[in-house]
Amino acid sequence: MRLSVITDEISQDLDLALGVCADLGIRTVELRAVGGTNIVSHDLGSLQRIKSTLADGDFDVCAISSPFLKCHLYDGGAPQGAMHSATPASREEQWGILESSLRVARLLGAPVVRAFSFWRAEKPEEVREEVADVLSEAARRAESAGLVLGLENEHTCNIGTGIEAGWVLGRIASPSLGVIWDPGNEAMLGSRPFPAGYGHIRGRIAHVHLKDVDVEGNWVRVGTGVIDYPGQLRALAEDGYAGVLSLETHYEVAEGGLEGATRESVAALRELCGRAGVELQS
16 A cells, blocks of 8 residues: 545645645645645646656656536535535536546546545435435546546435445445545444445445544544554455545644644554554655
C-alpha cells in the first residue's frame, strides 16, 4: 500500500499542496478541487497546466474525486452535503459529469473515478434498485474508457455503509465497479465500519479514504476516533489490498490549519501502519 492525500484538504493552491506532500515523502495524490474549481470542471488548458505541474514534481494521480451522482434522485433542492467546489447539477446533467470525469482521468493518468449514489433518501432501501441501475450503466461506461468506477460509501448518500455497498456490489458483478471504502463515513452514520461494515465489501475495494470521527460526530485525527484503524489496516493487508490509502482529513488544527491537520494525520497513519504490521511503499 502507498499513501496519498486529497490535495484540497491541504490547500486549493496546487503548488502549495504538492510542496507539503513532497515534504512528507508522498508522491501520489488524489484530485478533487484546484483553485476553487472541481477538477472535472477545469478546461483543457487548465488541465494541461495541472498535468505539467504534476509531472514536474514527479507526482502521479491515484483517483479523480468526481461529484458524479451527488444530486437528488427525483427532484431538485439544495445539496444535502458538501460539494467541494463542484456546482450542484440535476440528475439529467450527471452523465455529462461522468463523461468529463472519465476524460480528466485519462488525461491525468488516474485509474479510478469516484461515484456517489444520490443524496440519501428517507428510506434508502426503497430506492436502491434504481440507484443500482444507474451505477450499472456508469460502470459500463467506465469499462469502455478502461477505468474503474469507485463507489464511495458516503454518509449523506443512499449508499453509506458497508452493508449497503455490499448489496450494490451483489447486483453488479462488473470488475469495473469497486468501492472507495471510507470507514469514517460509515462511522458518521453511527454504525461500525470495522469489522462489521468491512465484511460486506472485502475483495471489491478499488481505493480507500481515511479519516476518523469521535463519539460526538466530529472529524478528528486518524487513530483518535471510534474506528479500529490498526485492525482495519491489518485486514486490508491480509486481504491482499495493494492500492492507495488516501487521507481526507476533514478537520484543521489551531496551529497550522489544514496543512497542520494533514501533517499530523500522515504521522499518525504511519504509526498506525507500524502497529498493524503494514508496510508502506515509499
